[in-house]
Amino acid sequence: MLRASLIALCAALPTQADEIWVSNEKDDTISVIDVETLEVVRTIEVGERPRGITFSKDYSVLYLCASDDDSVQVIDPETGKILHDLPSGEDPEQFVLHPDDRHLYIANEDDAITTVVDTESRTVVAQIDVGIEPEGMAVSPDGKIAITTSETTNMAHWIDTETQELFANTLVDSRPRHAEFVKEGTELWVSSEIGGTITIFDVATQAEKGKIDFEVQGVHPDRVQPVGFEFTNGDTHAFVALGPSNHVAVVNAESYEVEEYILVGRRVWHMEFDRNREQLFTTNGVSGDVTVIDVASRTPTKTIKVGRFPWGAAFRPTE
Amino acid sequence: MLRTIMAACLLAAPAGAVEVVVAHLHVIQPPPPVLSELELRPKGLGLDGTRLGQEDNATTGRFLGHTYEVSAHAVEVGGDVAAAARTALAETPFLIVDGPGDALQAIADLPEAAGALIFNATEGDPALRDAGCRANLLHTVPSTAMRTDALAQFLVRKRWDDLVLVEGEHGPDRAYAAALDRSLAKFGLEIEARKTWAFDADMRRNAAAEVPLFTQDFGDYDALLVADELGDFGRFLLYNTWEPRPIAGSEGLTAQTWAPVVEQWGAIQLQNRFAELAGRGMEPEDWAAWAAMRAIGEAVTRTGTADPGDVRAFLLSDAFELAGFKGRPLTFRGWNGQLRQPIPIVHPRALVASAPLEGFLHQRTELDTLGLDAPESDCTAFN
Numbered sequence: 120m121l122r123a124s125l126i127a128l129c130a131a132l133p134t135q136a137d138e139i140w141v142s143n144e145k146d147d148t149i150s151v152i153d154v155e156t157l158e159v160v161r162t163i164e165v166g167e168r169p170r171g172i173t174f175s176k177d178y179s180v181l182y183l184c185a186s187d188d189d190s191v192q193v194i195d196p197e198t199g200k201i202l203h204d205l206p207s208g209e210d211p212e213q214f215v216l217h218p219d220d221r222h223l224y225i226a227n228e229d230d231a232i233t234t235v236v237d238t239e240s241r242t243v244v245a246q247i248d249v250g251i252e253p254e255g256m257a258v259s260p261d262g263k264i265a266i267t268t269s270e271t272t273n274m275a276h277w278i279d280t281e282t283q284e285l286f287a288n289t290l291v292d293s294r295p296r297h298a299e300f301v302k303e304g305t306e307l308w309v310s311s312e313i314g315g316t317i318t319i320f321d322v323a324t325q326a327e328k329g330k331i332d333f334e335v336q337g338v339h340p341d342r343v344q345p346v347g348f349e350f351t352n353g354d355t356h357a358f359v360a361l362g363p364s365n366h367v368a369v370v371n372a373e374s375y376e377v378e379e380y381i382l383v384g385r386r387v388w389h390m391e392f393d394r395n396r397e398q399l400f401t402t403n404g405v406s407g408d409v410t411v412i413d414v415a416s417r418t419p420t421k422t423i424k425v426g427r428f429p430w431g432a433a434f435r436p437t438e
Numbered sequence: 439m440l441r442t443i444m445a446a447c448l449l450a451a452p453a454g455a456v457e458v459v460v461a462h463l464h465v466i467q468p469p470p471p472v473l474s475e476l477e478l479r480p481k482g483l484g485l486d487g488t489r490l491g492q493e494d495n496a497t498t499g500r501f502l503g504h505t506y507e508v509s510a511h512a513v514e515v516g517g518d519v520a521a522a523a524r525t526a527l528a529e530t531p532f533l534i535v536d537g538p539g540d541a542l543q544a545i546a547d548l549p550e551a552a553g554a555l556i557f558n559a560t561e562g563d564p565a566l567r568d569a570g571c572r573a574n575l576l577h578t579v580p581s582t583a584m585r586t587d588a589l590a591q592f593l594v595r596k597r598w599d600d601l602v603l604v605e606g607e608h609g610p611d612r613a614y615a616a617a618l619d620r621s622l623a624k625f626g627l628e629i630e631a632r633k634t635w636a637f638d639a640d641m642r643r644n645a646a647a648e649v650p651l652f653t654q655d656f657g658d659y660d661a662l663l664v665a666d667e668l669g670d671f672g673r674f675l676l677y678n679t680w681e682p683r684p685i686a687g688s689e690g691l692t693a694q695t696w697a698p699v700v701e702q703w704g705a706i707q708l709q710n711r712f713a714e715l716a717g718r719g720m721e722p723e724d725w726a727a728w729a730a731m732r733a734i735g736e737a738v739t740r741t742g743t744a745d746p747g748d749v750r751a752f753l754l755s756d757a758f759e760l761a762g763f764k765g766r767p768l769t770f771r772g773w774n775g776q777l778r779q780p781i782p783i784v785h786p787r788a789l790v791a792s793a794p795l796e797g798f799l800h801q802r803t804e805l806d807t808l809g810l811d812a813p814e815s816d817c818t819a820f821n
Contacts, residue, residue, distance in 0.1 A: 210710075229710050231497055251497045252707050270704065271761065272498040273739070288501035290739065293761040294704070313761040339804060341766040363765070 142169040143426025150425035163199035171213035184211040208234035215256040226253035245283035257298040268295035310345040347389035383410035391432035402429035461526035465537030486716040487724030491731025531746035546572035557730035571817035579726040584809035586621035588693040588781035588793030598660035603632040610667035649678035696725030705763040774817040
């Protein structure tokens, strides 16, 4: 009896290792990876077509875009239970949590709208008309600017978060997919999947200040399609997922030069670091797995099978 | 701060207001008699694609001060094509045409069309990309040769090299069969045996009952190809052949400009947008018209002008690339104005493959393994 309850107790305790949560677009599940054992320790059933995935700042809840359910689901990471849905506008694909830990800026892919949702009152605060197929979302570290990129309009839309209105629209190459503010919010990087480039903007002037091209040996340039990207400590280097070229590029964030290409799984899409940014986890849609990259040596160390079409990934500390 | 915002606005709209009108001209052709009356031509076929492209362009244009309008024209069977084209050209230099090859050439040759930009959204005839090309005529619809090349690559990949053909008697059937012959020769295959489907009063059973006997004397083979571009008898071949073999060509496994089953490469978004607008799936005619409209929009967005000469120059330059939801950037061939594009190989329920297939190489781009390559084309209008 005692032994039985001990086992039950242990099972109920959260695991000690940190986790990477991966949304599986075509399985309607989340795969939870233990960063120590590099194994899937939990699979959680969620809404239809899960894509964008992010935790609240204190990691108490997970926000998940359930695109085909037209909602953002709020999930208890301990139990994996869906606590409630947030109104999100139609077909939410990706979102970003404002530094105030309260407002989600959501790209409504089918509706050419960015929806701002208050996660506390669970209401829509604003809806902003943007270009066709909004996708990439970013907020500046000071919270003053939000960005939506639109895939078919080929623009980065600059939103003043005080007025919730657009104050600039800047053209980029075809099918912009992802945006990130870097270097304390002084630069904005936008990846263009079909254009095959990353455009770098000076945030103060919204002027283009650089463009990065990619070239993977043995792969036709048409198939080198940058999508998600993340930065190492101090924003010195960017790791860039190059879609169907099945490679991740390592870009020097000062010189904008590509230093290395790392072979990963098929159709690499987004990625997430562990706690100290020593390991990087890439979602590989077509091969249905996650590649673990050792950041220091820039080598892939393991492939972890997850669900069908892993899309996004989010880090969760467990202590 | 205000200055920053103003600077940004200026940056975002370099050229100021631009108004773009695009005419969609449908030269109506009489529907051929077919055995099955299941599918009627959807109302708005093609035009709905132009309309979706207009909406897409207008959304982008809103941020730049550019507006887009569609002006729809139709010529009834036996109507005056030239007169309708003149009316459209009086409104705008941009024409998207759904019509046969002779009508396209006639329109392109009108004095009023000099300096205009005409998009062929439906006619696959390779002659229009060959000696019959026109400098003011671009093709967003792939040539039939591109589609049959795609299919031939698939046959090579599957090692289905023992092939037989059933072809219809109509002009489009024969043209398709000729394109198949050319493509198979190009990729080292040939048709071992061929029969013509002539369903007349001597065939005194329904088509489905006729097929087993009709195909019995083919003996053994890997795949049966069918040239039935009108959609007449091909559908009755499936599951009725004497030998249980796959069917490809106009029926069964088909190489298409586009199909409602394409969902890869973000295409589901385009399909959803189209279904919302038109209330039906997106057909090849819709996609090609949409692509023409988007190409115009992309050129106007990037250059800030709606001058047809500038638009044409931009479309044919290295700077142009269209995100056409086919997995690769699309560009125009500089030697004949054909839009380079992957070709989906589909059955009615799913995408089977997308050509160019892996392993078919080309020094310029693998997309040029499909259709008339520069040395094969006698088009001189683009020199």
